[in-house]
Structure formats: structure tokens, C-alpha cells
Amino acid sequence: MVIGTFMPAPAYAQFPTAQLGDVVPRDVREVYEKGLQxxxxxxxxxxxxxxxxxxxxxxxxxxxxxxxxxxxxxNYGIYSSNIRRGLISIVNSQDPTSGILGGNSGHASMYNHGFATLALAEAYGVVNERLLTTGGKKLDRSLGEALELAVRGAVTSQKKNSYGGWRYGADAKDADTSVSGAVMVGLLAARNAGVKVPDEAIDRGVAYFKSMTSSSGQVAYAGLGGFDNSTPRISIGCLVYAVSRRKDMPEFKATLAALTNQMDTSGGAYMSYGNYYQAQALFQGDVEAWEKWNKELIRQLKAKQNEDGSFSGNYGTTVETSLSLLAMALNFRFLPIYER
Structure with a gap:
């Protein structure tokens, strides 16, 4: 995947209870709040x-x-300015012609597009857009308009791709399951938010993942074959099948079985990336398995968190901190993409 001084603690926001009736664990609230700071x-x-x-x-x-x-x-919370300024930055990064968020080429282009599209979809409908101003001026595009344009950009990119997936650049001819997962989840979130996403685009994306999934639930990276027990890729495939409402597919059942047979939070250079996807995949597929895995995740992240609230790793502290906290975010169950 490519893509100072400790602040005094503010008063806690009103942390919700989970929709299933469980109180959010105290360790989750404390780790999460330090990370947000x-x-x-x-x-x-x-x-x-x-x-x-x-x-x-x-x-x-x-x-x-x-x-x-x-x-x-x-809109009015203690971090509302951080959220709104981030969204303004995302919208301002969009190419008004292609719709691609963050540029049409480069090693991280479609990673950026996928995760940025997901963020716009999750913010759409909950942000008062009258508050999204720069120097008193409104944005060139509303969140809804930016999201529709981002969907169009992703679909146009996919149409150029014979595999039906995505690679690093918007004009790439090859594909991989990591980049394709980021873009697919962004498209599925946009669809869940009410933005029109062509069925053909979702069907082609699912077909690409099907072609990359073995009968044992392993998911290849790119090209032909190359199956191994990559937890991040298995999780991405499982999540794509689940959120695209294809839980009846044997590939979904195979990837879920592969995940539940190797529930590991300790693995390798891509740990935070794997945890981010595995949390969602397990929650979508097997809540009991997720609850067991989640307890170990909380324990490990509490021990790993730096004094200033950040997390360290290969991706730099912003990405590591965001992915680590988002892996815990199923405990809150707020984002629409986290609903079952």
C-alpha cells in the first residue's frame, strides 16, 4: 500500500453506546481519544x-x-473544525474534469481516490455544507457533487481496465486487489449514501475479485495466481463481497473461513492495514469471531500507542494512527459503512 508537545486532554465528547446495546469499552475510549488529540x-x-x-x-x-x-x-463538536477543514482539502484536491481525487497518475493515485471517496461518502448527509467555507467563500462543489464526480472518475478508470479493477494510476491497464479494494469500498459507500453507482461497475469489480480468489479463500495480489495467506488481501476480498451484498457467493464463505481460521493481529509489515480491513470483514461476516479478535486488538493497540497518542509503523504516524483507530471503530458502529 502506498498512499511535539502533548495537548492537554479536552473534556470527552459524549461517547455513544454501540447499537447492539454494549457499552463501548473504556480502553477503546481512552486510546481513541488520545489518538484523536x-x-x-x-x-x-x-x-x-x-x-x-x-x-x-x-x-x-x-x-x-x-x-x-x-x-x-x-458541525458543532470539539473536532468539527478538523473534520470540515479536512473535507475542504479533499474537495479542493479533485480534478474537476476527471473527478479523480489527488491527481490522475502516480504510485498512490487510486489509493488516494478510493479512501477519499469513502470519506466523502461517510460525511455526505451529516455535514452542514453551509459551514464548508474557505475565507468566507463556498466550495466550488458541494460534497454531493464531489462524490458524484468521484464515482464517475472511478467508473471511467475501470472502463479502461480489461480486468475490471484498478491499479495505481487512473489510466492503468493492469489491476491489483489492494488498490481495487480501496476503490470498490469507496464506490459501495457512495451507493449506500444514495449516489447512483452503475450496477455494471459493481458487478465487474466483484467479478475481478472472484477471479482472484481461490477455493480455499486466499486472494491473489495481481496477475495470475500467487495465492498465499495474506490477511489484508483475504480481508479486503471478504469485505468487498459482504458490502456488495454477495454473501451468498462461495468466495465470500471461503474468505470468511480463511479469516476465522487465522485470526491474527500481530502480522508483519502491513499490520495496521490488515487490522483495518480484518476488523470490518469479521464484523460483517461473523460477529462472535470479531468480538474475540477485537479484545486482543484492543489489548495490543493500548500497549502500542505512543505517549502523544500516535502509532508508529511503516506508513508514517498519520496513516498508522488513523488505520489503528479505525480498526477499533467498529466498537462505536457509527459510520454507515460499518453497518451490517
Missing amino acids: YLAKSQRESGDWSEGSYAGPGVTGMAVMTFLASGEDP
Whole structure:
């Protein structure tokens, strides 16, 4: 995947109870609030989050979703300015012609587009757009208009792709399941938000994942074959099948079985990325398995969190912190994409 001074603790927002009736664990609330404080103070004046090569609207989208995922009020809450400035930055990054968020080419282009589209979809309908102003001026596009344009950009990119998926650049001819997962979840979130997404685009994306899934539930990365027990890729495939409402497919059942047979939160260089997707996939497929896995995740993240509230890792602190917190966000069950 490509894509200072500790703040005094503000008063806690009113953390909700989960929709299934369970109180959000105290450790989750404490770890999450420290992480939000870190993200709030590390946001740039321009509204984005940036750390060297880990920058762009996808990174900003991850951070914005982190605030929304715990139920923070984007209009009048203590972090409302952070959320709104992040959204303004995302909309301003959009190419008005192609609709691609963050540029049409480059190693992280469609990663940025997928995660930024997801953030716009999750914010759409909950943000008072009259408050989205820069220097007193309204944005060139509303969130709804930006989201519709982003969907069009993703669909246009897919039409150029013989595999039916996506790769790094919008004009790429090959595809991989990691980038394709980011874009597919963004499209599915847009559809859930009420934006028209062509059925053909979803069907082609699902067919691509089907072609990359083995009977044992392993999901290949790119090209032909190459199946292995990659937890992130298995989780991405499982989530795509679930959110696209294809739980009747044998590929969904196979990927879910593969996940529940190797419930691991400790793995490798892509740990935060894998945890982000595995949390959602398990929650969509097997809540009991997710509850067991989630307890271990909370324990590990509490031990791993830095004093300033951030998380460290290969992707830089903004991405690592956002992905780590979002992996815990199922405990709040606020984002529409997290609904079963």
C-alpha cells in the first residue's frame, strides 16, 4: 500500500453506546481519544495531513473518517473544525474534469481516490455544507457533487481496465486487489449514501475479485495466481463481497473461513492495514469471531500507542494512527459503512 508537545486532554465528547446495546469499552475510549488529540494537533493549516511520501486526499480521508467513526459532531463538536477543514482539502484536491481525487497518475493515485471517496461518502448527509467555507467563500462543489464526480472518475478508470479493477494510476491497464479494494469500498459507500453507482461497475469489480480468489479463500495480489495467506488481501476480498451484498457467493464463505481460521493481529509489515480491513470483514461476516479478535486488538493497540497518542509503523504516524483507530471503530458502529 502506498498512499511535539502533548495537548492537554479536552473534556470527552459524549461517547455513544454501540447499537447492539454494549457499552463501548473504556480502553477503546481512552486510546481513541488520545489518538484523536494527536490527529487534531498534527493537521496542517491547509486542512490536510502530510508526512513526506504519505500524503494526499486518501490520507486526509482516513483521518477525517477517524473523527466521524466515533460519533464526533462535524458541525458543532470539539473536532468539527478538523473534520470540515479536512473535507475542504479533499474537495479542493479533485480534478474537476476527471473527478479523480489527488491527481490522475502516480504510485498512490487510486489509493488516494478510493479512501477519499469513502470519506466523502461517510460525511455526505451529516455535514452542514453551509459551514464548508474557505475565507468566507463556498466550495466550488458541494460534497454531493464531489462524490458524484468521484464515482464517475472511478467508473471511467475501470472502463479502461480489461480486468475490471484498478491499479495505481487512473489510466492503468493492469489491476491489483489492494488498490481495487480501496476503490470498490469507496464506490459501495457512495451507493449506500444514495449516489447512483452503475450496477455494471459493481458487478465487474466483484467479478475481478472472484477471479482472484481461490477455493480455499486466499486472494491473489495481481496477475495470475500467487495465492498465499495474506490477511489484508483475504480481508479486503471478504469485505468487498459482504458490502456488495454477495454473501451468498462461495468466495465470500471461503474468505470468511480463511479469516476465522487465522485470526491474527500481530502480522508483519502491513499490520495496521490488515487490522483495518480484518476488523470490518469479521464484523460483517461473523460477529462472535470479531468480538474475540477485537479484545486482543484492543489489548495490543493500548500497549502500542505512543505517549502523544500516535502509532508508529511503516506508513508514517498519520496513516498508522488513523488505520489503528479505525480498526477499533467498529466498537462505536457509527459510520454507515460499518453497518451490517
